Amino acid sequence: MIILRRGDKLPSVAAVQYFLNLYGNQQLVIDGDLVRMTSEALREFQRANDLIVSGRVRNATWQKLNQRNRQIIDSVDATDDEITDYLDFQRYNGEPIINYGMSLGVRNVINQIKSNAQSGKVVLLRFHGHGSPGHMIVSSGFDEDAGSSFDLDYAGNFWSLFGALRNIFLPFGSIEFHGCNVAMGVRGERFLRKVANTLNVPATAGVRSQYGGGRDSLRFEGRTRTFCPNGILLKDWATQVMSSSYI
Structure with missing residues (x-):
């Protein structure tokens, strides 16, 4: 799995932002920087999918985002x-x-x-x-x-x-x-x-x-x-x- 939290600036953050736009109906700027907007988008995605709402990426959130x-x-x-x-x-x-x-x-x-x-x-x-x-x-x-x-x-x-x-x-x-x-x-x-x-x-x-x-x-x-x-x-x-x- 991928573990990410606010403040991370990594290529894997860009992948998560892409998946949030694709599967979470978000309009994030994809820049690889997990700042407030991406954290809020994660929270919204987690609420919609009955996941623990943290604004972070852990196993359950990654599995739900990684649909392919x-x-x-x-x-x-x-x-x-x-x-x-x-x-x-x-x-x-x-x-x-x-x-x-x-x-x-x-x-x-x-x-x-x-x-x-x-x-x-x-x-x-x-x-x-x-x-x-x-x-x-x-x-x-x-x-x-x-x-x-x-x-x-x-x-x-x-x-x-x-x-x-x-x-x-x-x-x-x-x-x-x-x-x-x-x-x-x-x-x-x-x-x-x-x-x-x-x-x-x-x-x-x-x-x-x-x-x-x-x-x-x-x-x-x-x-x-x-x-x-x-x-x-x-x-x-x-x-x-x-x-x-x-x-």
Whole structure:
């Protein structure tokens, strides 16, 4: 599921705004910013559908908005004993892709995602594990092995391999990295920009440490940074992709 609350500024907010306009008879400006008007629209939608009225997005509200079953895919690095996010996902978000330490882990992770994804149906892809600025570990715990993590500076066939995920996304899909400090500094910015341009969807990560646990495993802790394809702003991306109808 997606967990959102007032003040969140994310591509997934734009998807929720789109669904509110489509299924809730709203006329929201789609800009990815969950401010007062979007919160009020959520409350109205929740009242109309006999949901808990909170102005936030949690599982019941997301399920009601997601009437065409767009996919959310979570990939969790469970190598380190401290990582228990997969238990939270099984409770709140069905069955995540669970990864353990392996050689050629990146290739395996990408192939698993492609196998689980319906082409053109993924609204959100999230990676969970350890991170550092411009670096996300996907299948090796703390071990920053080149075959088991994503990194700004990787060369060879890494980015073409990563780009194979491009076709899984909806036009208003996005990708998130929930490792610690992935978005921090120049390296974080360059990494997210490269991901966004490679996959043609916005890329988001947290600046500070991400501790996870419970519902925190499904949302960012602290400030985030989002970069959209071709360097456009989030609000401009949202307006651009939502200008056509995606049913």
